[in-house]
Amino acid sequence: MKPIISPSILSADFGYLARDLEMINQSEAQWIHIDIMDGVFVPNISFGFPVLKYVAKLAEKPLDVHLMIVQPEKFIPEVKALGAHIMNVHYEACPHLHRVVQQIREAGMQPAVTINPATPVAMLKDIIRDVYMVLIMSVNPGFGGQKFIEHSVEKVRELRELITLTGSQALIEVDGGVNLDTGARLIEAGADALVAGNAVFSAPDPEEAIRALRNL
Ligand SMILES: O=C(CO)[C@H](O)[C@H](O)COP(=O)(O)O
Numbered sequence: 001m002k003p004i005i006s007p008s009i010l011s012a013d014f015g016y017l018a019r020d021l022e023m024i025n026q027s028e029a030q031w032i033h034i035d036i037m038d039g040v041f042v043p044n045i046s047f048g049f050p051v052l053k054y055v056a057k058l059a060e061k062p063l064d065v066h067l068m069i070v071q072p073e074k075f076i077p078e079v080k081a082l083g084a085h086i087m088n089v090h091y092e093a094c095p096h097l098h099r100v101v102q103q104i105r106e107a108g109m110q111p112a113v114t115i116n117p118a119t120p121v122a123m124l125k126d127i128i129r130d131v132y133m134v135l136i137m138s139v140n141p142g143f144g145g146q147k148f149i150e151h152s153v154e155k156v157r158e159l160r161e162l163i164t165l166t167g168s169q170a171l172i173e174v175d176g177g178v179n180l181d182t183g184a185r186l187i188e189a190g191a192d193a194l195v196a197g198n199a200v201f202s203a204p205d206p207e208e209a210i211r212a213l214r215n216l
Pocket residue numbers: 008010011033035066068139140141142143144145146175176177178195196197198199
């Protein structure tokens with residue numbers, strides 16, 4: 001099965017956001033990845049809901065929303081209003097993760113849980129049956145264009161084992177430093193979906209870069 005490709009608009013040219021979204025609409029990408037940062041959970045701020053309303057209007061593919069914020073449950077209505085397909089919340093930001101997952105589902109979105117590079121896969125054991133997807137961060141969240149953390153490939157393998165063992169249907173997505181080389185190894189390890197920012201938007205032909213990732 002071909003991997004799901006979710007281009008991250010964090011690396012788009014914000015001065016030409018409409019053009020870059022149109023490129024994704026025309027491309028072989030399945031989803032559009034949206035990074036929301038609060039300057040508290042991560043040391044950076046990206047864009048907020050007034051900008052994302054405009055993005056959502058132009059986007060013709062399901063939105064894969066990645067919230068790098070504290071208390072993400074506070075923003076379930078705003079994320080829902082964007083028409084998001086998937087709402088990714090961080091394990092590290094949710095002391096009551098099970099409740100948040102339930103709330104996301106009740107709101108009519110697919111719940112996904114994201115883990116930072118220092119969080120072991122084993123921490124997901126009691127939530128894995130309840131989520132649509134797990135997002136493994138392969139860089140420390142907060143910035144695009146960072147170097148891939150090698151240990152992430154092993155984490156994908158461990159997560160695939162946990163999913164098989166528990167009978168979960170969860171998808172595995174990986175985010176950070178994904179390119180043709182790291183992407184190939186992640187897919188081999190069991191990843192279903194790849195987020196790519198820099199590898200797409202720094203390429204001479206971004207649409208071709210998406211196609212190449214899709215054909216890995
Ligand atoms: O969540 C993120 C950063 O925290 C981004 O989705 C990620 O960094 C994508 O960018 P790149 O592919 O350039 O690493």
